[in-house]
Amino acid sequence: MTLSVPSARAVDLRVERVDDVLERVERSLHVHLDRNSLVRKRRSIGARTQRDTWVRIERRSLARVGRQGWDGIECAEALRGITKPAWHAGVAWRDAEDAVMWRADETALLPGEPIGSSVVAVAPELSDVWWETLSASLDALAEQRTNRIATPDTESVTQELVIETIRGVFPDSFDMTVKHWRPAHADVNWANMTAPEFCLFDWEDWGMAPRGLDAASLWGASLAVPALAERVRAERRHDFESREGKLMTLFVCAKILGPYAHPEDPRLEPARSMAERLVKDLQAG
Known part of the structure; x- marks a missing residue:
């Protein structure tokens, strides 16, 4: 019962x-x-x-x-x-x-001010040291051990959620099995990090998630500023080039392009373009 x-x-x-x-x-x-x-x-x-x-x-x-x-x-x-x-x-x-x-x-207390809203429209001024500290923190997080399950937006990240979210927008047939799970912050965006000194806060939803979730989330929050989105991809290239990283990027694209998408969201076109490339890559295996 x-x-x-x-x-x-x-x-x-x-x-x-x-x-x-x-x-x-x-x-x-x-x-x-x-x-x-x-x-x-x-x-x-x-x-x-x-x-x-x-x-x-x-x-x-x-x-x-x-x-x-x-x-x-x-x-x-x-x-x-x-x-x-x-x-x-x-x-x-x-x-x-x-x-x-x-x-x-x-x-x-935080060592500085939050960089901006969760999604930014103007590129923040960030030093190379800031980017290095971000990557070092995400790499260290991926090596931890936990029984927790990541809960972005208070919803547990499961294999079923990944499939449901992606197929709801991209019904194409390809394998969505997640083989590599890593600890993730699960809410990496520009409102949860500080500058000029890097600090990542708001850890209430961290836990196990498919590899690349945090990198893909930050990329999605940067899409309105193409150069910033590319910097995120360059800094976390090893995540984005993994199969799970591609799935998580498509997962983020599905959220941007889904039923609640705003027609004037500047992220729509770059998300759609990336999604088309990813679907072809994943279909090709």
């Missing part, structure tokens, strides 16, 4: 009253949150504390917590060789009135 999980009320934390949540976090973590520094997103809130740390608070439905839990930021503290904020403490609780969980994680 399959047990159903109750549905959670749809909430946008950008407009929801959260005073009681902030106060609970302050009591639990023994911090004072600077209300003037609040950064509010649809399902998370962040704020600076009086001891020069950062607290990220997330609301997630029980159905999306999954079997591995959702302690990604805490678990990422065990990772080595990766430039990321240090984790200090965390607290989680079940909402008394809704089918959701809340979690707060206290981490070190």
Whole structure:
């Protein structure tokens, strides 16, 4: 028998009253949150504390917590060789009135400002050292060991998801079996990295994924700036040239070109062009 999980009320934390949540976090973590520094997103809130740390608070439905839990930021503290904020403490609780969980994680402050929105329209100024640190961090991540499953957009990356996403846009027949799985951040984009000093943050969804997911995700977030997208491909060439890297690039293209595509998205044409090449490559074996 399959047990159903109750549905959670749809909430946008950008407009929801959260005073009681902030106060609970302050009591639990023994911090004072600077209300003037609040950064509010649809399902998370962040704020600076009086001891020069950062607290990220997330609301997630029980159905999306999954079997591995959702302690990604805490678990990422065990990772080595990766430039990321240090984790200090965390607290989680079940909402008394809704089918959701809340979690707060206290981490070190970022060494710089986030580069931009998740998808950029103007190329950021990044040094060669920045690119080298990005690649070193992704290479180190790929060598780690974990039982976690990556959950970008809170959805577990499985073989079935890869096939469903790609075939939903590209029904062509070719083998989509993923043979090489690696630990991935699962949300590498321009809003989750800092400059001029590189730092990769927001580790709540990291876990095992097909090789090349992170590289393909960053490439997709760069497509509106062709030179930037090419730099991403050049820096992570060994990922993109692998069979899984091609599948993950097609996976990202399918998300860009799928049913929710905006007709004025500047990424549409380059994604379509790349997808045509990849389908031919994958069909050829």
